[in-house]
């Protein structure tokens with residue numbers, strides 16, 4: 001393991017290490033206005049959801065390292081404490097990047113980056129018409145994490161209204177369909193990550209009865225050289241160790257048992273490999289049956 005002590009590093013080095021290590025980060029594309037009503041639009045990937053009730057999001061505008069000035073977004077928020085957070089998706093990511101350019105104060109990034117203004121309902125800043133998801137927010141508090149260049153200025157904001165394009169909803173129209181949102185997130189350097197059906201997957205949540213845990217697994221399974229931490233965690237998620245199901249009919253299991261009958265070590269290895277395959281297909285109950293057979 002390489003160990004990186006952060007304190008002796010330059011701000012740029014800290015930025016590089018931390019941005020590469022902590023990702024993907026969702027991108028808030030933030031619209032604000034100054035006291036004169038002039039719009040500003042900038043992306044911030046130091047952003048997330050922190051509370052449901054009240055509904056609170058936080059994003060961080062970092063003081064510029066070059067001259068320690070604050071970002072126009074923050075200047076605006078100190079004048080008009082309202083924002084629209086437009087969620088960045090794959091269809092707009094290049095325009096979002098364009099909007100992050102250091103334009104002089106007063107330049108409207110809606111125009112520079114080719115976005116269309118759409119009036120918000122409860123707040124003054126305009127929404128980005130092209131964004132599928134937008135959050136109308138009121139600033140609750142600005143919390144400074146330091147007075148020097150590189151120091152984050154947290155904008156803690158309550159979400160007052162959520163807008164979701166109909167095309168992003170499920171067939172019943174009562175929830176966002178995660179396969180349709182196409183969110184884009186930020187990694188280190190110039191890397192971004194796009195969420196789509198090829199990389200989305202589900203992980204079952206522990207139920208009302210939590211899983212038996214790694215320490216509840218039989219030794220022969222827990223100490224397997226073939227099953228990974230992810231494989232074991234799926235097995236350890238059951239509320240109790242399943243019983244052997246005499247009715248479990250499986251040709252592959254039968255073949256392994258017949259073929260390796262004279263070599264128990266090889267048989268265990270093959271059964272663990274088969275269980276691993278089943279787990280990778282999310283067939284947890286079947287994997288347990290194979291492993292229970294292996295455990296004898």
Ligand SMILES: Cc1cc2nc3c(=O)[nH]c(=O)nc-3n(C[C@H](O)[C@H](O)[C@H](O)COP(=O)(O)O)c2cc1C
Nearest residue numbers: 042043044045046060061062071072073100101102
């Ligand atoms: C995808 C992306 C994410 C960014 N995230 C942040 C961030 O979290 N905090 C920050 O201070 N700047 C971030 N930036 C840089 C700002 O967008 C950039 O400094 C912008 O010019 C600020 O605009 P403003 O001065 O008009 O507010 C990000 C840039 C991009 C392209």
